[in-house]
Amino acid sequence: MEIITSVKPLLVVSVSLLGVLLIAASARKPNLRESWTILTALTKFSLVVSMLPLILKGNVIEYFLISVLPGLDIKFRVDAFGIFFALTSSFLWIINSFYSIGYMRALKEHAQTRFYVCFAIALSATMGIAFSANIFTLFIFYEALTICTYPLVIHKETPEAIRGGKRYLTYLLGTSIGFQLFAIFLTYNIAGTLEFSNHGILAGKGSDFLLTIIFILFIAGIGKGALMPFHSWLPAAMVAPTPVSALLHAVAVVKAGVFTIIKIVLFVFGVDLASKLGLGHGLAYLASFTIIAASIVALRQDNLKLRLAYSTISQLSYIILGVALLSPDGITGGIMHIIIHAFGKITLFFTAGAIYVATHKTNISELDGIGKQMPFTMTAFTIASLSMIGIPPAAGFISKWYLVLGSIEAHQIPIIIVIAASTILNACYFLPIVYAAFFKELPPGEKRERKEAPAFMVVSLMLTAIGTLFLFFYSSALLDLVNIVTAGVTGGN
Amino acid sequence: MNISQHFPVMIVIIPLISAVIIPLIGRIRRIYGWYVSIAATFSSFLISISLLMTVFEKGRISYWLGNWEPPWGIEYVVDYLSGFVLVVISFIAFIITVYSIKSVGKEIPEHRITPFYSIYMLFVAGLLGMIITGDIFNLYVFIEISSLAGYALIAAGRKRDALIASYNYLILGTIAATFILLGIGYLYMVTGTLNMADLRERLPLLYDSKVVRTAFAFFTVGLSIKIALFPLHIWLPNAYTHAPSVVGALQAATATKVGVYAMIRIMFTVFKPQFILEVVPVSQIFLFLSAVAIIAGSVLAIGQRDIRRMLAYSSIGQIGYIVLGIALANKSSIIGSLIHILNHALMKGGLFLVVGAVVYKTGITDIDDFKGLGKRMPFSMAAFTIGALSMVGVPLTVGFVSKWYLALGALQAGMWVFVPVILISSLLSAVYFWRVINNIYFKDDGVPARIDDAPAGMLMPAFTLAACCIIFGIAAFIPVYITGFAAEMLLRG
Numbered sequence: 001m002e003i004i005t006s007v008k009p010l011l012v013v014s015v016s017l018l019g020v021l022l023i024a025a026s027a028r029k030p031n032l033r034e035s036w037t038i039l040t041a042l043t044k045f046s047l048v049v050s051m052l053p054l055i056l057k058g059n060v061i062e063y064f065l066i067s068v069l070p071g072l073d074i075k076f077r078v079d080a081f082g083i084f085f086a087l088t089s090s091f092l093w094i095i096n097s098f099y100s101i102g103y104m105r106a107l108k109e110h111a112q113t114r115f116y117v118c119f120a121i122a123l124s125a126t127m128g129i130a131f132s133a134n135i136f137t138l139f140i141f142y143e144a145l146t147i148c149t150y151p152l153v154i155h156k157e158t159p160e161a162i163r164g165g166k167r168y169l170t171y172l173l174g175t176s177i178g179f180q181l182f183a184i185f186l187t188y189n190i191a192g193t194l195e196f197s198n199h200g201i202l203a204g205k206g207s208d209f210l211l212t213i214i215f216i217l218f219i220a221g222i223g224k225g226a227l228m229p230f231h232s233w234l235p236a237a238m239v240a241p242t243p244v245s246a247l248l249h250a251v252a253v254v255k256a257g258v259f260t261i262i263k264i265v266l267f268v269f270g271v272d273l274a275s276k277l278g279l280g281h282g283l284a285y286l287a288s289f290t291i292i293a294a295s296i297v298a299l300r301q302d303n304l305k306l307r308l309a310y311s312t313i314s315q316l317s318y319i320i321l322g323v324a325l326l327s328p329d330g331i332t333g334g335i336m337h338i339i340i341h342a343f344g345k346i347t348l349f350f351t352a353g354a355i356y357v358a359t360h361k362t363n364i365s366e367l368d369g370i371g372k373q374m375p376f377t378m379t380a381f382t383i384a385s386l387s388m389i390g391i392p393p394a395a396g397f398i399s400k401w402y403l404v405l406g407s408i409e410a411h412q413i414p415i416i417i418v419i420a421a422s423t424i425l426n427a428c429y430f431l432p433i434v435y436a437a438f439f440k441e442l443p444p445g446e447k448r449e450r451k452e453a454p455a456f457m458v459v460s461l462m463l464t465a466i467g468t469l470f471l472f473f474y475s476s477a478l479l480d481l482v483n484i485v486t487a488g489v490t491g492g493n
Numbered sequence: 494m495n496i497s498q499h500f501p502v503m504i505v506i507i508p509l510i511s512a513v514i515i516p517l518i519g520r521i522r523r524i525y526g527w528y529v530s531i532a533a534t535f536s537s538f539l540i541s542i543s544l545l546m547t548v549f550e551k552g553r554i555s556y557w558l559g560n561w562e563p564p565w566g567i568e569y570v571v572d573y574l575s576g577f578v579l580v581v582i583s584f585i586a587f588i589i590t591v592y593s594i595k596s597v598g599k600e601i602p603e604h605r606i607t608p609f610y611s612i613y614m615l616f617v618a619g620l621l622g623m624i625i626t627g628d629i630f631n632l633y634v635f636i637e638i639s640s641l642a643g644y645a646l647i648a649a650g651r652k653r654d655a656l657i658a659s660y661n662y663l664i665l666g667t668i669a670a671t672f673i674l675l676g677i678g679y680l681y682m683v684t685g686t687l688n689m690a691d692l693r694e695r696l697p698l699l700y701d702s703k704v705v706r707t708a709f710a711f712f713t714v715g716l717s718i719k720i721a722l723f724p725l726h727i728w729l730p731n732a733y734t735h736a737p738s739v740v741g742a743l744q745a746a747t748a749t750k751v752g753v754y755a756m757i758r759i760m761f762t763v764f765k766p767q768f769i770l771e772v773v774p775v776s777q778i779f780l781f782l783s784a785v786a787i788i789a790g791s792v793l794a795i796g797q798r799d800i801r802r803m804l805a806y807s808s809i810g811q812i813g814y815i816v817l818g819i820a821l822a823n824k825s826s827i828i829g830s831l832i833h834i835l836n837h838a839l840m841k842g843g844l845f846l847v848v849g850a851v852v853y854k855t856g857i858t859d860i861d862d863f864k865g866l867g868k869r870m871p872f873s874m875a876a877f878t879i880g881a882l883s884m885v886g887v888p889l890t891v892g893f894v895s896k897w898y899l900a901l902g903a904l905q906a907g908m909w910v911f912v913p914v915i916l917i918s919s920l921l922s923a924v925y926f927w928r929v930i931n932n933i934y935f936k937d938d939g940v941p942a943r944i945d946d947a948p949a950g951m952l953m954p955a956f957t958l959a960a961c962c963i964i965f966g967i968a969a970f971i972p973v974y975i976t977g978f979a980a981e982m983l984l985r986g
Contacts, residue, residue: 069894069969140888154935162935169927177919182912185897189904 002059009063009076009131012047012086016040016120016127023120027113030105037097037116044123045090048083055083058484062133071188074140077133077196080484081335085259086130088339089252092346093123095460096247099350102456103243106357114151115241121148126252129259135184135194135268138260139176142224145256146172152244153237164239171233172223180221186214187268196263198488200270208277211269215279218264219286224257225320226313228290234313238305242353245305250312250345255338258319262334265323266489275326281412284324287317288418295425302363304352307429308345311388314422315341321415322403328486330406335482336475337399340387343467344396347384350461351377354453364433369442373451376458378437380465385430387468390423395471497543501556501569501625504540504579508533508618512611519607526610527594533614534587537621541583545576545975555627563627564688570627573979577831577972578624578754585746585838585958586617589846592954593739595947596849600651600737609649616642616743620751629677629763630687632755636673636719640666643748647736658731665718665728672715679708680763692763700772709768712759713775720752722816723786726809733805738849741801745808746842750834753815757830761983766822779820784914786813791921795928799858800848803925804841807884810918811837817911818899826902827980832972833895835965836883840892843958844880847873850947850955860929867934870946872956874933879959881926883966886919890966894973 019040026032051061061078068074078086100119104112125148128141146169154165188194190206202211223230237249265274265283274280291314298310319341322334354377355361355370371378387394400419407415442448452458471478511533519526547554554571557563571579590613601609619639626632644666648659681687683704684695699705714725721729729749733741760769769776790810797803811833818830850873851857851866867874883890896915903911946952965972 066967067970068889068967069897069973072897072969136888143887151935157935157937162931165935173923174920177923178913178916181919182916185900185904185912186909189901 004054004059004061005063006051006061007063008047008051009061009078009127010065012044012051012090013076013124013127013131015044015047016124019120020117023116024113030112033113033116034097034101037100037120038094040120041090041094041097041123044127045087045094048086048090048127051078051083052087055080055484056480068136071193072136073134074137075133076128076131076137078131080481080488081259081262082130082132084335084478084481084485085255085338086127088342089123089126089130089247089255092247092251092342092464095463096243096346098456099246099353099460100243102454102460103241103353103357106454106457107241109155109241111155115155118148118151119244119247122152122248122252126256129256132196132263134196135187135264138263139180139184142180142256142260143173143176145253146176146224149244149248149253152248153240155241155244156239161239164236167236168233171230175221175223175230178221179217183214183217183221186210186217196267197270198267200266200268200273202269203273211273212277212279215264215269215274215277218268219261219283222257222260222264224253225261226254226257226290226316227261227286227320228293228313231290231294231313235306235309238303238309242305242349242356245309246346246349246353249309250349251342254312254316255342258316258338261320262323265326266331271326271489280324280326280410284321284412284415287321287324288415290314290317291321291418291422292425295422295429299425299429302365304355304362304364304367304433305349307364308348308352311348311426311429312341312345314426315345315388318399318403318422321418322399322406325403325406325410325412325415327406327409328490329402329409331486331489332479332482333399333402333406335485336402336478339478340395340399340468340471343464343471344384344387344394347380347461347464347468348388350457350464351381351384354457354461357457358451358453364436366443367433368436368440369446371437372442372448373446374453376452376462378434380461381437382434383465383468385434388430389426393469393472395468395475398472398475497547499556500540500544500547501554501571502558504537504544504583504625505618505622507536507540508614508621512614512618515611515614516607519610523603523606524594526607527590527597530590530593530610530614531587534583534590534617537617538580538583538587541576541579544571545580547571548573548576564686564691567631568627568688568690569625570689571625573975573982574754574757574831575624577975577979578751578834579621581835581838582620582624582747582751583617585842586620586743588954588957589739589743589746589842592742592846592849592951595951596738596853599853600739601649605649609646612642612645613743615639616646620747623751623755627689628687629680629689629692632758633670633674633677636755637670639748639751640670640719643744646740647732647744649740650735650737652735654731655735655737658728658735662728662732665725669715669718672711672718676708676711676715679704679711689758689763693765696764696768700768706773709759709764709773709775713756716752716756716759717782720749720756720812720816721809722782722812723789723809726786726790726812729809730802730805733808733845734799734801738845738852742842742845742849745804745845746838749808749812750815750838753812753819753830753834756816757819757983760819766984769820770822776820776822779816780908780911783813783817783820784911786810787817787914787918788921791918791925795921795925797925798860800851800860800863800929801845801858803860803929804844804848807922807925808837808841810922811841811884814895814899814915814918817914818902821899821902821906821908821911822984823902823906824977824980824984825898825905827983828973828976829895829898829900829902831976831979832891832898835972836891836895836962839958839961839965840880840883840890843876843955843962844884846951846955846958847877847880850951853951854945854947860932863929863932864936866932869944871944872946872952876952876955876959877933878930879962881930883962885923885926888966890962891969891972892962893966894969898973
């Protein structure tokens with residue numbers, strides 16, 4: 001492994017900040033403004049891709065920006081795991097930008113400049129999280145992501161939106177300052193460093209009791225991972241416009257949460273220490289509880305976006321579960337699920353938004369026969385649902401497969417039961433929608449005519465749906481990347 | 494003879510003489526009084542920088558007033574600690590003076606402007622004298638100069654409430670001053686000296702003396718009133734709220750900080766650290782009181798409707814931070830305290846300046862009326878936001894640096910319970926600032942948005958302070974380096 005110094009990580013992070021200036025400057029010319037968004041998204045993605053070959057060869061790219069205090073550096077490090085997350089988010093931002101144009105214009109939303117500006121900043125923060133070399137840098141971007149997404153959550157500025165926003169901030173800032181920062185203080189105090197390392201930095205640095213406390217504080221402090229009981233900000237955030245729910249609250253923000261949890265488990269504690277203290281088991285059971293409980297709650301939701309939100313809570317815990325198993329296959333499954341769930345869930349949210357734009361329907365009980373009006377949209381919905389359930393040839397199968405392998409490897413048979421039960425629950429809350437859309441009759445008074453959303457939206461959601469199929473057939477390149485991660489954290493020195 | 498030899502005394506003399514010159518020159522044109530004040534505070538600032546640099550080159554500066562050799566004559570001392578505090582206070586005084594003219598012109602009757610600046614200079618001279626003096630009776634004299642000037646400045650407020658506030662402060666301030674004087678008298682009685690360094694040599698033999706302990710108790714209570722340590726804070730909210738905006742800013746940013754400085758001097762220079770840690774358990778009492786102050790100040794701030802009153806209660810909490818660091822008495826915690834002196838001076842000064850600009854432009858002081866100000870006064874509100882972020886302690890602001898060191902100090906002292914106190918209060922300050930920020934940016938008052946911001950003469954100073962919050966948050970090594978020396982010096986037994 002070679003460490004290469006390059007300014008690219010900084011560029012990836014800052015390119016959308018530059019984009020912000022251009023977007024804000026062309027507030028009066030919507031077409032130009034949206035071109036800047038698209039251009040920024042494309043630049044960002046290509047910069048990320050340009051680093052990929054080096055990473056696949058097993059190298060690491062570093063860039064040191066500034067040392068704020070002794071031990072507190074702002075430093076970027078691009079490793080296989082980071083670039084995996086960055087690729088996912090920056091690619092989906094491109095599609096989401098097209099989708100946003102269709103959505104925001106069709107609904108004639110207000111404050112669109114603010115919307116695009118905050119979106120671009122949010123992606124900067126996401127890249128910052130992906131490329132952080134230490135907990136301090138990660139914490140900065142983590143908080144920045146919370147703050148810059150707040151205007152997006154309360155976009156409608158209705159009392160309901162403000163209430164949702166308040167809950168959003170309370171949970172995310174509250175947990176991160178109250179618990180995560182506390183854990184950071186403790187970590188620095190005993191380890192003397194905050195750098196991520198393949199084998200952790202805490203082994204042998206403190207009593208088992210103290211280390212366990214730090215672990216609990218970290219897990220409780222990463223509210224973005226939406227582990228129960230700190231999940232209720234996510235349904236509250238559904239008051240945001242659908243593109244926000246799609247990219248941020250199904251991909252960037254929540255995945256930043258699980259990404260951070262994984263970073264803490266694997267790169268601060270390390271596989272050995274986490275399994276020695278039994279922390280993996282504890283986390284796995286908490287995640288299992290979240291998977292089942294959130295799925296059951298999802299069953300009871302009639303609002304489509306809320307059902308998707310609870311499904312997200314459940315699916316995020318798959319990722320956490322996989323890593324908490326601390327076995328190579330489990331970790332592989334967890335990490336793969338980051339991208340697989342991203343494609344599936346963004347498609348589902350896209351379709352929810354498309355249905356809303358085309359028909360102004362938000363509830364599942366109103367969707368009878370809608371497949372006849374919106375065949376493309378509902379086909380995409382079906383594909384994404386299959387991926388969520390884990391039926392081949394949708395990509396969801398791959399992550400579930402690895403998760404099951406991982407549980408066997410870790411001798412955790414109860415976990416297999418959890419996965420099976422949750423698969424059934426997934427089917428229970430997705431398939432009835434598909435059934436109603438295609439096989440039930442339209443409500444009286446509605447015509448059997450084409451009523452698809454604007455092309456920008458339909459094309460975007462078709463693309464991500466195809467993406468979930470594509471990931472099933474061409475997962476090997478991604479698996480190569482993930483193997484570098486697992487080899488690093490589970491292999492010898 | 495080299496003029497720079499006399500810098501220690503000039504830093505006090507220049508504002509003192511200006512106080513006399515202003516009434517004379519103000520007869521020609523009122524604006525000249527302002528010019529003289531700017532010139533005086535600016536030269537004090539330059540001198541303080543030169544003094545601090547000399548300290549780094551040659552070590553402690555001892556200046557003999559009138560060439561009388563201490564301990565008989567009065568000694569002025571510049572070391573790492575007083576050098577640092579001098580730079581901070583004279584800088585803030587300079588910035589606020591530059592800012593003052595518009596606000597003073599609006600809030601103070603024209604015929605009182607000249608006396609106002611004269612008293613203003615007395616106030617500054619008193620503060621700088623408190624910092625630089627090495628003589629305990631001289632300290633008392635300067636405390637009285639700054640306090641009496643302070644009462645007069647507060648009474649210059651527009652409404653009758655200002656008189657009542659000033660009167661209340663006068664009563665409590667006089668009690669405090671009397672206590673301090675009694676303490677000095679007792680020490681003189683048993684040691685026969687007033688020189689701080691000399692006292693330090695003589696006192697350890699007398700640590701068991703009841704007189705010395707009584708003296709210490711008088712100092713502690715007297716200074717606690719001066720710095721408004723909870724529960725001796727009741728004079729402060731009204732004083733800050735009803736004083737003219739400029740005075741509110743100056744008082745909040747400088748007066749209590751210098752009070753804390755005097756407390757550090759008494760506790761660590763006149764007495765030795767072992768006295769407060771081992772001989773009398775006063776550090777325990779301070780730990781408890783400061784924790785209560787931190788929480789109570791923040792909680793009380795949440796309930797306020799008037800923005801100035803909110804900032805005032807927040808000051809009470811922030812004073813708690815500084816005292817907490819002193820009471821923990823290890824290197825990290827004292828660095829934290831000293832940086833918090835800088836931090837609080839910068840951010841609270843900046844916040845009060847913005848509030849002054851809002852009052853100047855709109856007359857608004859009620860938080861509920863801040864709706865839509867983000868559109869009308871975007872620059873002022875940007876400065877406000879930065880100050881608020883630093884208050885919360887967001888990374889990359891100087892507020893984070895002080896909290897980081899305070900938390901590390903608490904952990905190193907084995908008093909981890911204070912870490913949650915710090916974190917909870919950060920959250921509470923996020924709550925009360927969020928209320929304001931939400932009104933500013935996310936609530937519309939229906940008035941069409943037209944930029945109508947404060948004049949540049951008010952914006953630039955506010956922005957300078959806000960910029961410093963960020964500069965010292967990123968280049969944190971500068972204040973950490975200086976205060977590191979100061980902390981080592983203080984802890985040397």
